[in-house]
């Protein structure tokens with residue numbers, strides 16, 4: 001039974017329960033209710049108390065409304081749900097990463113300018129050449145809590161099951177995470193997280209040395225906000241940062257926690273060649289071998305790149321002409337799998353944003369998605385601008401000659417592992433310089449057409465104009481419903497409140513809760529209240545209407561509502577009840593963007609794959625006219 005249907009069952013039971021009204025009490029949050037995953041919880045719970053405490057005096061009354069939202073069912077996408085990593089297992093977790101904007105400064109400042117720290121090499125996980133593929137190895141000794149590489153980019157795949165997704169099966173089953181932070185982008189969102197999340201292999205039981213920290217909220221960036229042709233053409237989600245959770249000696253392959261024993265079961269019973277049980281120590285390579293054959297992964301870091309849509313990739317050290325700047329392991333995808341159908345539910349849909357991060361050729365069905373750290377940030381020069389780097393096939397690609405002769409369909413059908421491009425410096429590149437390749441004539445033509453035809457989302461015609469919810473969350477005061485009637489907020493935002501009464505408590509075996517005397521409780525919430533610019537909607541965030549304001553801007557009376565998607569969970573407001581909360585502090589009221597309102601969903605957003613240079617994309621793969 002899925003988590004959702006389980007909740008639904010609970011919810012049904014509660015209909016027959018007569019609610020009583022009473023003053024609420026507070027409870028400490030039991031983190032397992034949010035997290036649902038035991039791994040790493042000890043660390044979670046300790047650091048969680050570092051978050052600001054949000055609490056309010058909560059009182060609910062029940063009044064019949066006669067209205068119930070319909071249960072929401074969802075198509076689960078097999079194993080991909082099991083990964084469930086993004087923001088979920090590590091929900092509000094442990095080690096707080098710095099915002100990604102500091103990556104470059106950090107890379108330039110504290111990292112040794114000359115030494116490569118992390119390399120890509122063939123994995124030592126058993127079955128390496130056929131199943132585990134590439135892996136990430138450390139060239140330095142690592143201590144617990146050290147940052148590993150830079151934060152991963154997150155790309156939201158929207159409502160795949162309602163569009164074309166057959167060709168995405170491999171990606172979805174093996175490489176996507178459940179998106180909570182990205183849920184603002186659609187009804188069902190899965191997150192593709194190229195970088196450490198996709199390139200490193202999974203550990204087993206407690207055998208893994210890295211965990212992702214709390215992801216940072218989406219950043220609109222200084223470039224490409226509404227009104228610019230770049231709006232919606234790049235992701236706002238960054239910084240899935242990994243940290244070491246134990247000592248990692250140099251030469252070691254770094255295994256991360258995928259959660260839910262994704263690969264773990266297999267590895268738990270694996271043995272080394274000498275039939276000894278597999279240990280982390282058996283996944284080591286000689287440092288000299290890695291220095292010779294490993295491909296450096298930390299020559300580039302990301303930072304804002306004004307004028308080129310969002311962010312870019314910058315050299316963390318001086319790179320001589322001819323240096324391999326970064327390897328690009330590739331996942332083959334079918335072009336049609338990124339098509340989105342347009343119907344009344346998805347009027348703006350056209351292509352998944354992922355297309356902008358794929359390499360391809362206009363005459364081929366085949367798209368290639370690179371998944372090593374930071375590569376997806378590499379921008380193009382403008383038309384006729386000079387480049388400082390170029391793409392070519394790597395000599396370390398697996399079965400390259402055969403692959404270049406096979407058809408696009410063969411490659412798609414075989415879900416080929418080992419296709420590998422590399423970015424090579426075409427001149428000396430200085431530390432801090434942006435890496436710029438040429439996306440090709442077809443891309444430039446498409447971009448020029450897009451800029452010429454671009455009609456900005458005319459903010460001035462809207463009253464009040466579009467604003468990112470994150471900006472409203474910085475305001476000290478929230479308008480009441482009456483005030484909003486005179487002075488409304490922009491229609492792309494909604495108010496949510498931190499509220500978690502405990503309906504589940506009636507299923508608790510405590511005897512005094514068994515006889516209809518449900519304990520009305522509003523929990524002390526030890527999380528940050530408002531996740532900016534997102535609609536995370538964890539159990540403790542509910543849509544709400546602001547009824548009254550007290551003591552200046554400090555406290556509010558709100559009515560807490562159910563999600564208009566009709567989703568039902570343990571904390572849904574039961575049918576026939578109204579939950580009015582008094583004494584709600586300002587920071588427990590959050591502005592969230594409405595689903596489908598953000599840049600990624602703009603009808604005008606640019607969508608085009610990156611062109612591989614002439615001669616690099618093999619003619620054998622060109623199966624379209």
Ligand SMILES: C[S@@+](CC[C@H](N)C(=O)[O-])C[C@H]1O[C@@H](n2cnc3c(N)ncnc32)[C@H](O)[C@@H]1O
Nearest residue numbers: 233234308309310311356377378379380381382
């Ligand atoms: C592979 S991504 C590059 C990283 C991207 N800047 C980001 O922040 O995610 C490709 C997208 O970057 C933007 N881009 C790259 N080069 C550009 C350029 N020369 N001019 C305008 N936009 C560019 C476009 O939005 C394009 O679809």
